Amino acid sequence: MQTLAELRSPKLILAPLKGYTDEVFRNAFARHFDGFDSALAPFIPTVKDKRIRPALLRGVQPERNRRLPVVPQIMSNSPDDFIRMACALVAQGHSEVNWNLGCPFPIVAKKSKGSGLLPQPDRIDTFLDQVVPRLPCRLSVKVRLGRKKPDEIYKVLESLNAYPLSEIIVHPRTGIQMYSGRPDLDRFERCLDLSRHPVSYNGDINCFGDFQNLSKRFQSVTRWMIGRGALINPYLPGVIKGTENPADDKVHRFIGFYYDLYRGYQERLSGPGHLLNRMKGFWTYFALTLEGGKKVAKQIHRSKRIHRYETIVSEFFSSEPRWVEPEEGMSVDEVLP
Ligand SMILES: Cc1cc2nc3c(=O)[nH]c(=O)nc-3n(C[C@H](O)[C@H](O)[C@H](O)COP(=O)(O)O)c2cc1C
Numbered sequence: 310m311q312t313l314a315e316l317r318s319p320k321l322i323l324a325p326l327k328g329y330t331d332e333v334f335r336n337a338f339a340r341h342f343d344g345f346d347s348a349l350a351p352f353i354p355t356v357k358d359k360r361i362r363p364a365l366l367r368g369v370q371p372e373r374n375r376r377l378p379v380v381p382q383i384m385s386n387s388p389d390d391f392i393r394m395a396c397a398l399v400a401q402g403h404s405e406v407n408w409n410l411g412c413p414f415p416i417v418a419k420k421s422k423g424s425g426l427l428p429q430p431d432r433i434d435t436f437l438d439q440v441v442p443r444l445p446c447r448l449s450v451k452v453r454l455g456r457k458k459p460d461e462i463y464k465v466l467e468s469l470n471a472y473p474l475s476e477i478i479v480h481p482r483t484g485i486q487m488y489s490g491r492p493d494l495d496r497f498e499r500c501l502d503l504s505r506h507p508v509s510y511n512g513d514i515n516c517f518g519d520f521q522n523l524s525k526r527f528q529s530v531t532r533w534m535i536g537r538g539a540l541i542n543p544y545l546p547g548v549i550k551g552t553e554n555p556a557d558d559k560v561h562r563f564i565g566f567y568y569d570l571y572r573g574y575q576e577r578l579s580g581p582g583h584l585l586n587r588m589k590g591f592w593t594y595f596a597l598t599l600e601g602g603k604k605v606a607k608q609i610h611r612s613k614r615i616h617r618y619e620t621i622v623s624e625f626f627s628s629e630p631r632w633v634e635p636e637e638g639m640s641v642d643e644v645l646p
Contacts, residue, residue: 321346342544403446407451489642515639541597544559
């Protein structure tokens with residue numbers, strides 16, 4: 310049962326977006342914007358060999374994520390490998406890990422990982438039977454409604470009800486949907502009824518109106534996860550929390566954030582090719598809230614050299630583009646450049 314205080318102050322969690330919301334992004338974001346209470350890190354795959362390379366875990370070390378506390382996410386269907394990875398994370402100082410039961414990519418799902426496990430509730434049972442008694446920390450789960458069928462979630466929730474989980478984060482789409490169509494809010498509502506665990510909502514919160522509509526409908530939900538909406542509009546978590554001044558010059562602060570992020574990747578990534586690719590990914594989303602952004606994102610996607618890329622971006626910022634708020638009910642997938 311949630312307390313009144315919890316109901317009144319939503320907790321906001323930055324969603325895991327592999328290739329985007331890594332340590333560099335999370336820290337740059339938290340230096341410039343408010344509103345998130347914590348982040349779920351993009352998934353770490355388990356490894357069969359004995360040694361877990363320290364590089365695999367470096368980005369989620371608590372001391373490197375002080376501004377925005379992070380919960381690591383593990384992708385695995387092997388109880389032994391999962392436990393080994395979780396123990397390594399606990400040794401780093403983590404007190405919770407998250408299990409990825411939602412990844413939609415066929416290459417993952419076909420190996421019965423991520424959303425590929427959702428049609429197999431017995432296998433989920435067996436996994437948790439072996440993992441939960443040996444796990445030295447809390448466990449949360451991030452799920453979709455199913456792999457192909459949106460009702461698969463109901464059997465999965467029955468299984469999950471038998472274990473002590475700290476939270477179930479539901480992204481109400483199927484795996485094969487990827488990000489098309491609208492989140493299925495009726496089935497999400499049913500999940501709230503069926504789960505004995507706290508359920509968090511995730512999907513298509515891109516502006517304050519989206520959040521208001523969802524929080525009005527799902528009044529028992531206290532934890533909300535936002536992914537692409539925060540890439541498009543990094544002010545959103547602060548707006549939801551009421552800490553943002555709507556009159557602020559949004560473009561100016563965004564540019565400060567952008568260069569902080571860019572410098573972070575310049576230092577971290579090896580070689581201009583990696584840097585260019587990483588930034589191209591971000592511009593797919595940045596394009597949506599800057600007037601003229603889509604045209605610039607297309608130029609950026611065509612650019613082959615980092616210097617050319619830098620020129621395109623600096624000329625665009627010098628043109629003082631206007632900030633454009635995302636529309637309520639927007640489907641990001643449908644409007645990407
Ligand atoms: C590029 C990309 C990478 C993602 N990586 C992960 C991941 O590592 N782990 C995970 O659980 N979900 C991942 N997701 C799913 C998001 O966490 C989230 O569930 C989804 O984007 C819907 O929420 P949103 O509409 O707020 O973005 C990814 C999504 C995208 C678009």
